[in-house]
Amino acid sequence: MLKFKWQSQILMLAASALVASGCSGAAGNSDATATASQIATASQTATGSATALPEGTDAGPKEIAGGRPVTLTVDLHGWMPTVNTEPTAENPTVFLSTQKIADAFMKLHPNVKIAWARTKPVGKLQNEIAEWLTTQISAGTAPAITFTWGNNYLDRDWYEPLGDALSTPDEYVSGNAKWSDLFPDYLMKHRSLVDNSKQPVAVPIVLYSGPATGYYYNKDLFESLGISPPKDWEEMFTDAKLLKEKGYVPFAQWGNFKQIELGQWNQQFSVGPFFAAALMDKTDYDKDGQVDTLETLRATKAGLFNAAEHDYAQEMYRQLKRMYTELLPAGWQNTDFSKPWNDGKVAMREEGLWALQAENGNKQRKFNYGVIPAPPITKSTSLDVADVQYTEKGPYQPDPDLSLNILKPIVKDNPDLKEAAIAFLKYLTVPENISMMVLEQGASLGAVKGSEIPPLLDDWMNNSFPIMPKASWPNAFTDEQGIALNKQFEMWVKGETDDAKFFAKSNEIQQKSADDYIKKMNIDTTGW
Structure with a gap:
C-alpha cells in the first residue's frame, strides 16, 4: 500500500469480532441500506431480467472503431490470467477466467486484440507502481485500462472521466438502460472511485469480502x-x-x-x-x-x-x-x-x-x-x-478490490482505443463474467448486482460485522x-x-x- x-x-475494512475458520471468509455486493447478503441473493433489480447475451447473438456494439484494427493493452493487476494453464512446481497458481472473457470479447470483435500488461510489478507498493506507470506513460506504452487503487493518483491527471460512458447502456446485458444501473448505488459515489468533482474515474469490478x-x-x-x-x-x-x-x-x-x-x-x-x-x-x-x-x-x-x-x-x-x-x-x-x-x-x-x-x-x-x-x-x-x-448480518457496503481506470494520456488522441477500452470494460462487467472471475478466485465478491458468491464465503455471510467509518x-x-x-x-x-x-x-x-x-x-x- x-x-x-x-x-x-x-x-474501509469491515473489521468484525468474528473468528473465521481457515476455510471461510465473507461479504457481498450491497446497496446503501442493505448488507451484502441481502443484495447478493436478490435478483438483478436494476436490470430487471438482465442476462448476458449468449455468444453468437447480436450482443454489444455492432462494430468497434469502424472495424479498424485496435490493440488494447489491459492491466488487471492481481486478476491477470496466468501464462500457465496447468499448475507446476514453479507456478502452482492457475487463473484463467479473465483470459476466457478476453477471448470471447475478441471473438465478438475480431478487429480488437487484447494484450496483457505483464511487465507491471504486481505485488509492489503503490509508490513503486506509480514509478512504473510514469515511465510507461512517458514512453506511450502504458495500458489503456489499468488498476490504480481507484483514484489514488488523482493529482497526476491520468484518469479519463467515465461519467458519460456509465450513463450509456451496457450493450452486452439485455434490457440494460444505463451501465451504472448494474452496480449498487453506493459504488457510483464511492470516494475511491470519483474525482474531486465527484465524477467517476474508475469502474468497480470486484469487491473485498468484507475485510x-x-x-x-x-x-x-x-x-x-x-x-x-x-x-x-x-x-x-x-x-x-x-x-x-x-x-x-x-x-x-x-x-x-x-x-x-x-x-x-x-x-x-x-x-x-x-x-x-x-x-x-x-x-x-x-x-x-x-x-x-x-x-x-x-x-x-x-x-x-x-x-x-x-x-x-x-x-x-x-x-x-x-x-x-x-x-x-x-x-x-x-x-x-x-x-x-x-x-x-x-x-x-x-x-x-x-x-x-x-x-x-x-x-x-x-x-x-x-x-x-x-x-x-x-x-x-x-x-x-x-x-x-455493527450490522445484524453480513458486511456493510464492501469496498472495491479491483477497480479499473482508462488512462487519459494513452487514449486522448486515439478515439478508437478509447472506444475499445470502454467496450471491454462493459463486457467485463456482465454479471456472468464477474461471477466467473470471483468463483475461480474464491475469496472476493462481484461488484455488479446478481453476481454469484463463492462458496468459500458462505459461513462469513451469516455473521455480524462492524460498520467502518x-x-x-x-x-x-x-x-x-x-x-x-x-x-x-x-x-x-x-x-x-x-x-x-x-x-x-x-x-x-x-x-x-x-x-x-x-x-x-x-x-x-x-x-x-
Missing part, C-alpha cells in the same frame, strides 16, 4: 493457551504480552512492509478510521456521510489533524507507534516469517483475504488456522475514537512530503526525536503537502 497519500487509506485484510492466527496455539483471538486493538496487545512470555512471535506484519512508516494496514483498518470518525461532525462538510479528498484537505487546512495542538491527534500517532515498540519482534525488518509461521512459532500474521485459498492449500503448515479481521480500536483504549457500530486519517497529500513525514515518524519511533518535535514537524509537513496539492490541482478554496 502507498504510504504517502491519504487516499491510500480508502479500504480487505485479516489476521491469520494459529488456532491450535490460542486454544492451548486458553485465550481468544483479539476482538479489538487493546485485546491484541494483551494477547501479545502472554504470547511473548510463552516464547512465541505474537504478530508479523504483511511481508511487503519492511520499514517503520505511516499508512500501513494498522493505520488504514484498525486505528485511523476510528479517530477520523470522531471528527466527522466537523470534517463531513457536505453531510453526505463520508469524508472525501477535498473535505479531508479542508479539515487539514483548518488544523483539525494538527498533532501540535490536539491531544486526540497525538494519541492517534501514539497508537501507531505501539505496534513497533510493543508488538513486533526484534529483527522483524529482515525476517521472512513464512517458515516460523508454518512451524507454529508465529501466533498471528497480517495478510490479505485474497490469500485464503493459498493458505488452505498450504501443506507446510503444521496446525489449524483461523482468520479474524484486523481488530478495531475502541474506547477501551482511547476515549477519542468513535463507537463501533467512511473517513480516514490523512498523512501527507504528496509523495515528496510523504517521504519526509515517514522519516520523522521513524525517528520518533526510534527515540531520535521527542514528542513535541515530532508533533510539530508532522503538522508542518501536512500543511506543506496540502498547500502543494491545492496548487497542483488548482483547487478553489473559496469559503474554506
Whole structure:
C-alpha cells in the first residue's frame, strides 16, 4: 500500500469480532441500506431480467472503431490470467477466467486484440507502481485500462472521466438502460472511485469480502493457551504480552512492509478510521456521510489533524507507534516469517483475504488456522475514537478490490482505443463474467448486482460485522512530503526525536503537502 497519500487509506475494512475458520471468509455486493447478503441473493433489480447475451447473438456494439484494427493493452493487476494453464512446481497458481472473457470479447470483435500488461510489478507498493506507470506513460506504452487503487493518483491527471460512458447502456446485458444501473448505488459515489468533482474515474469490478485484510492466527496455539483471538486493538496487545512470555512471535506484519512508516494496514483498518470518525461532525462538510479528498484537505487546512495542538491527534500517532515498540519482534525488518509461521512459532500474521485459498492449500503448515479481521480500536483504549457500530448480518457496503481506470494520456488522441477500452470494460462487467472471475478466485465478491458468491464465503455471510467509518486519517497529500513525514515518524519511533518535535514537524509537513496539492490541482478554496 502507498504510504504517502491519504487516499491510500480508502479500504474501509469491515473489521468484525468474528473468528473465521481457515476455510471461510465473507461479504457481498450491497446497496446503501442493505448488507451484502441481502443484495447478493436478490435478483438483478436494476436490470430487471438482465442476462448476458449468449455468444453468437447480436450482443454489444455492432462494430468497434469502424472495424479498424485496435490493440488494447489491459492491466488487471492481481486478476491477470496466468501464462500457465496447468499448475507446476514453479507456478502452482492457475487463473484463467479473465483470459476466457478476453477471448470471447475478441471473438465478438475480431478487429480488437487484447494484450496483457505483464511487465507491471504486481505485488509492489503503490509508490513503486506509480514509478512504473510514469515511465510507461512517458514512453506511450502504458495500458489503456489499468488498476490504480481507484483514484489514488488523482493529482497526476491520468484518469479519463467515465461519467458519460456509465450513463450509456451496457450493450452486452439485455434490457440494460444505463451501465451504472448494474452496480449498487453506493459504488457510483464511492470516494475511491470519483474525482474531486465527484465524477467517476474508475469502474468497480470486484469487491473485498468484507475485510480487505485479516489476521491469520494459529488456532491450535490460542486454544492451548486458553485465550481468544483479539476482538479489538487493546485485546491484541494483551494477547501479545502472554504470547511473548510463552516464547512465541505474537504478530508479523504483511511481508511487503519492511520499514517503520505511516499508512500501513494498522493505520488504514484498525486505528485511523476510528479517530477520523470522531471528527466527522466537523470534517463531513457536505453531510453526505463520508469524508472525501477535498473535505479531508479542508479539515487539514483548518488544523483539525494538527498533532501540535490536539491531544486526540497525538494519541492517534501514539497508537501507531505501539505496534513497533510493543508488538513486533526484534529483527522483524529482515525476517521472512513464512517458515516460523508454518512451524507454529508465529501466533498471528497480517495478510490479505485474497490469500485464503493459498493458505488452505498450504501443506507446510503444521496446525489449524483461523482468520479474524484486523481488530478495531475502541474506547477501551482511547476515549477519542468513535463507537463501533455493527450490522445484524453480513458486511456493510464492501469496498472495491479491483477497480479499473482508462488512462487519459494513452487514449486522448486515439478515439478508437478509447472506444475499445470502454467496450471491454462493459463486457467485463456482465454479471456472468464477474461471477466467473470471483468463483475461480474464491475469496472476493462481484461488484455488479446478481453476481454469484463463492462458496468459500458462505459461513462469513451469516455473521455480524462492524460498520467502518467512511473517513480516514490523512498523512501527507504528496509523495515528496510523504517521504519526509515517514522519516520523522521513524525517528520518533526510534527515540531520535521527542514528542513535541515530532508533533510539530508532522503538522508542518501536512500543511506543506496540502498547500502543494491545492496548487497542483488548482483547487478553489473559496469559503474554506
